Structure formats: structure tokens, C-alpha cells
């Protein structure tokens with residue numbers, strides 16, 4: 001990174017001292033014991049990982065490796081270039097190792113089906129492999145017994161920060177590498193402490209990470225306020241096509257594969273379009289539909305005010321997420337998916353009126 005944060009050691013030590021007893025109370029003892037007993041681990045984020053999934057996985061890897069444990073982060077998809085702000089992102093492996101882990105940890109997701117092609121290797125692990133989940137998604141319905149699912153956490157990185165405290169990790173080592181790794185996920189999932197998921201605990205963890213050397217402003221600028229020109233051109237093109245339904249209460253737009261081709265943008269450059277739609281004051285449901293291939297459409301939903309819950313919109317299509325931000329993959333061509341999603345939102349609205 002071109003810039004680095006400043007470590008304020010007295011401030012860090014004081015904050016770590018205050019938060020550690022809270023962390024020891026919050027981290028489930030069986031999850032903590034299993035992590036402490038692990039010797040060879042796979043740590044797996046969800047497919048198409050974002051900064052929270054990557055930060056949580058790489059942060060956990062750092063905590064464990066400093067204990068002399070072998071831990072590898074395995075991702076089904078290449079981390080997007082925008083997340084280069086995470087210090088050790090090149091440590092992510094794109095293939096499952098040859099060796100069998102004694103412990104596998106899924107971060108920021110509910111079950112192996114959300115991990116992409118690595119899921120096959122996970123499903124074929126022996127029963128003797130300990131299975132641990134760390135997640136903050138309200139829609140998490142996992143049956144894995146060793147799970148820490150806290151839907152009040154703004155980010156999985158908030159939970160991994162508490163695990164790090166409970167395991168007495170040094171957040172300041174290597175110029176605050178662990179602090180920077182974990183801060184990336186919290187900044188990602190809170191849009192830099194702006195979303196309603198930001199709690200006083202999120203800010204306390206954020207203050208600890210800042211004191212430990214995480215360059216909060218720099219990370220935020222790289223994730224949220226830096227774009228290649230092709231991305232700005234893609235956003236301009238897609239946002240020029242916004243439409244509304246339900247008398248303006250639902251706002252939506254679509255992105256076809258040709259929009260990508262004609263702007264030279266990559267699929268992950270559509271990040272942020274749904275948030276731009278969600279800014280429109282006259283609407284309480286924002287929907288962004290992306291053509292993945294001619295028969296597959298991805299939908300991203302944001303809701304606010306008296307609009308329906310985002311998970312209520314996506315659940316009908318097999319998706320999940322958070323109350324106000326959710327997504328799904330619909331195995332339908334884009335025009336069909338659009339018609340079905342809009343009809344479903346209208347139905348939810350009329351049901352809410354009747355109820």
C-alpha cells in the first residue's frame with residue numbers, strides 16, 4: 001500500500017484491554033476451543049468474495065499462522081482487483097489443497113453451497129474434519145454445530161476481530177497488517193460506518209483497528225471512491241436506463257452483457273449501481289438486475305422506509321442476505337427475471353396493505 005496507518009500503541013493497548021473481556025464473553029467457547037485446537041485448516045469465503053469475506057478469511061489465517069498453525073484460504077473465485085487494499089490478498093489459493101484439513105472454517109456464508117466450486121471438495125471431506133462457521137447473515141440457516149452466527153454484527157470481520165482479541169492476537173504486527181485486513185471488511189459492509197448495521201460495538205472495534213494502524217480513510221477511498229474510467233462509463237450507461245414501477249415506489253435498472261462489452265467493463269465493476277438506485281428518495285425498493293449469461297440473471301435488492309424486507313423479495317428466488325440488502329440468482333433470461341421480480345414486489349406490497 002502506498003500509505004500506511006499510524007499505530008497509537010497506548011490507545012491500542014487500552015482499547016484491547018477494554019474489549020478483550022467482552023470478546024471472551026461473546027465468542028462461543030466451543031468455537032474458540034476448536035480454533036485453538038486446530039492444526040491444519042482450510043478457511044473458505046463465499047463465492048465471488050467481497051472485502052468482508054476475504055478480510056475475515058485472511059485475518060483468521062494471520063491469527064492462526066502466528067500460532068504456528070497451517071492455514072490456507074481457499075476461494076472459488078479470483079479476488080477482484082479493488083480489494084488489493086487487503087495486505088495479504090495474494091495469499092488466497094484458488095484450488096483446494098491436496099491435504100485433508102483437521103478443521104474447515106466457512107466465513108461470511110451459511111453453507112458449502114455458497115462457496116462455489118470449492119463446495120464439492122468441502123462436501124467430500126471426512127466426518128472427522130471439524131466444521132466451523134462464522135457469519136453475520138440473518139438468513140443463515142446452517143446446521144453445522146460449531147457456528148458463531150451473530151446477525152447484529154455489521155461484518156464477519158467484526159466477529160473475527162473479537163476472535164482475535166479472545167486469542168490475544170497482536171493487531172499491530174507488520175505495521176498493523178491484521179488491523180488493516182479486518183478493517184477492510186468492516187468498511188466494506190458498513191460503507192465506512194454509514195449503514196444502519198453500524199453499532200457502538202462496530203465503532204469500538206473500528207477504533208481498536210484504527211489505533212492498531214488500519215488506514216481507515218485510505219481503505220475507504222480505495223474500496224468506495226476510486227474507479228477505473230470503464231466503470232464510470234458502465235454506471236453512466238446503466239443508470240441512464242432507470243425505470244420505475246408501483247407508481248414510482250420501485251426503481252430498477254438492468255445490465256446486459258452488451259453493456260459490459262461496449263464499455264470494456266468487467267462484471268464486478270457493477271458494484272455500487274444498486275446503491276446509487278437506493279439513493280432515490282421517491283422509491284423504497286431498488287432492484288438491479290444483471291445478465292450473467294443468456295439464461296441466468298443476478299438480482300440485487302435494497303429496501304428502506306416502509307418498503308418490504310429485501311430478504312422477502314429475494315427469498316422467493318432462492319436468495320438471501322440482510323433485511324435491507326439482499327441478492328439472488330435467478331435461472332431465467334433477464335427479461336423474464338425482471339417481470340417475475342417486479343410482480344413479486346407488487347404482491348408483497350399488496351399483502352402488506354391487506355395485513
Ligand SMILES: [Mn+2]
Pocket residue numbers: 052053108136154155156189
Ligand atoms: Mn459480510
